[in-house]
Amino acid sequence: MMWIRRGRFTMRKHEIPRQHRRNTYAIMIVATLAIVAGRIAVVSSKEGDTAFLSANDRSRWCTVASLVEEHTFAIDGPISIRSEDGKRRPWNTIDKVRHVGSDGQLHYYSSKPTLLVTMVAGVYGVVHHTAGLTMTEQPIYVPRLLLMLINLPVLAVFLVTMALIVELIGASDYARRMGVAAACFGTMMVPFAISLNNHLFAAAATSLTLWLYLRAADKMSDSFSGITYHPKLAPWVVAGASAAFAVACELPALSMLALWAVLFGWMNPRSIPGFALGASVVLIGIFATNVWAHGSLRTPYAHRSAGEQLEVIELPSTPSANQIDVSLSHSETLRTATEIDLRELNEGGYEVIAEQKDAKGNSVQTQYKLARSGAGWSLFVWDDWYDYPGSYWRTDKRRGVDLGEPSRIAYLFHATLGYYGIFSITPLWFLVPVGMVAGCRHGPGYMRRLSAAIALASVVCLLFYVARPEIDRNYGGVSVCFRWMLWFAPLWLYSLVPELSSLSEKIQGRYFTLALLAASAFSVSTSLSSPWQSPWIYRFASFLGWLGDEMTR
Incomplete structure (x- = not known):
């Protein structure tokens, strides 16, 4: 075996390319973090009086x-x-x-x-x-400082773990360098790193879980070659916690949490207690903080309709305010109320706010909804937290994408290939479906199972968003991409690296991958001022007057 001496260190000849790659990774990661730090240092609202962007x-x-x-x-x-x-x-x-x-x-x-x-x-x-x-x-300065202290380390976790992941994948030198370059410059994570949002944290947590899975599987594969690997509890606990934390940031990541549990358990049954422990701690934190904040196990997103029916109220079909007051004053539910306020709702019915005295004599408020129920009227527990005076979501103030896309077919198209498209905004992702199929057919069992899990979770989550009610089919609101799928970035990068390796065997393939990276980096560069703006394709189409009424109404 040939040895080469460099300064004080001696390394094997086959380690030199790996060291060169690591040097390249370090340069790209530091450059990316510096770019984000520079943007955070000057981030400001359009009015210039806060560091908030949306x-x-x-x-x-x-x-x-x-x-x-x-x-x-x-x-x-x-x-x-x-x-x-x-x-x-x-x-x-x-x-x-x-x-x-x-x-x-x-x-x-x-x-x-x-x-x-x-x-x-x-x-x-x-x-x-x-x-x-x-x-x-x-x-201005305190949010910037907090973004420096929080977002930069989280982004570093995402980038460093992605570099470690590509080193674990059996790919060419070119593909590994391209994989890290894609993580640094080709995904829409960088624009979101200058704002306080959930997507960066979900992607970093997913990337950490992915690395822990591949690292453990790789060591266990080596153990069959005579290298003994004794897995400890800590990696499994961290893996479970990071997988669950992705759920805390992106609820649909619950699908991947379930798949991670299967993948880790299949790889090593001894991982199950540690994984379950880590996941449980985070899940308890999710529910505990929600109860602390809202007094409910359900998130605010789940409080969007009338609650339990309490009693039937005798009222004419079109009651006057005086008739309502009289009927409510005789209500069994409201008999102890000292004051009752009514607000007529846009969709019909009334919000009822009752002032009552608690055991200590303090005045407390209770919300109810008075609404039609069949041919009569009923009093319900108020459970529509989004309906309040001046609410953006219950008035005619909503515009553009916030109105929701009526057609699910159009929504699927624009979410994948159109104005907000996963593939049109980040063309590198065109390689992902091919990589998923190849990953399910080739390689060690743990990698085939992983590829199948990624493919299943990707399809399930995309269909979940397409199946949402019209008001929720809004592409994630005004943002530079279909942001609800951003947390898949590390999983999709893992899937495309082997395809980059295959394409790198010919010069035409290398040119093609470089073009995909350049197009993806172009989308990133158009979004560096703020992630909370329409995608560049949407803006360009608007400039040309191509947008139909369904996108601008």
Whole structure:
């Protein structure tokens, strides 16, 4: 065996290409992190008075600020902050709900999942108490600092684990370098790294789980060659926790959590207790923080309709306000109410807010819904947290994609090949289906099972979004891509690397993969100012006047 001496170190000849690759990986990863750090350092709203880029991240920042500064999940304080001229509320967001809190009063809350924002609030709490910085007083520099402290390390986890993953895949030197280049410059993770959102965290958690699976499987394969591998509990616990944390950020990742449990258990039955332990801790955190915030095991997304029917109310078919007041005053449910307020709802019926006294004599509010039930009227428990005065989601304020796509066929097309398309925005993903099929047919058993799981989860999640009601078929709102599938990035990168290896055998194939990477990087570069804007294809089509009424109404 030939040895080559370099400075103080001696390495085997076959290790030199791997070291060169690692040097290249380090350069690309550092460059990507520097680009994101530079964008975070200057990130600002269009008005220039906050570092918030959309209603989506404002919703999360409001909760982070309220938790640390006011010790509550209610965001009434931040959303009421006004600009210096008094004309705007720079913290206000459409991504909020309203319901009765633990104090018995109506409050506004973020509609976003609670575990992630609670963790971010923990970081802010440290900054707030050690450095004396307050986000509501310094809404530009404190969010930027927190993004530096949180998003950069999370992005680094995604990129470093992807580099480790491609090294574990039996691919060519060219394919491995291209795989890391794709992770750094070819996916839409980079634009989302400059904003507080769930997608970056879900992708990083998925990437970590993927690396732990491949690393354990690779070591177990080596054990058959005489290298003894004694798996410990910690890797399985971390794998379960990271797989479950992806669910905390992206609920449809629950499908992949179930598949991860099968994959790890199939690979090594001893992994099951550790995986279950790690997943359980995170799942408990998901439900515990949701109960802490909302007093309910269900997320705000699940509170969008009338609740349990309480009683039938005697009313004429078209009652007057006075008739309603009289009937409600005789209601068995409301007999102890000291005051009753009514609000007529857009879709018909009324919101009923009853003031009552608790055991300590404090005034508490309870919400009900008075609505038609058959030929009569009934009183229901109020469970539509998205319906409140001025709600964006219950008025005629919604525009464009927020109205929802009526046609599921059109929605599937635009989500894959059209204006918001998975493949049209990131052409590298064209190699993924081919890679999935090849991965299911070739390679070790653990890799074939993994490829099958990725393919199944990808199809299930895409069909889940296509099958959603019309109001939810909005491509993820105004964003630079079909963002709900972003957490698949590490799984899809894993799937395409072998295809990059096959194509690299001929010069034409290398040119083709370079073109796909260039086109994908182009989409990334058009989105660096903010992830919360329409995709470049949509904007270009709008400029040319190609958008139909279904996309602009």
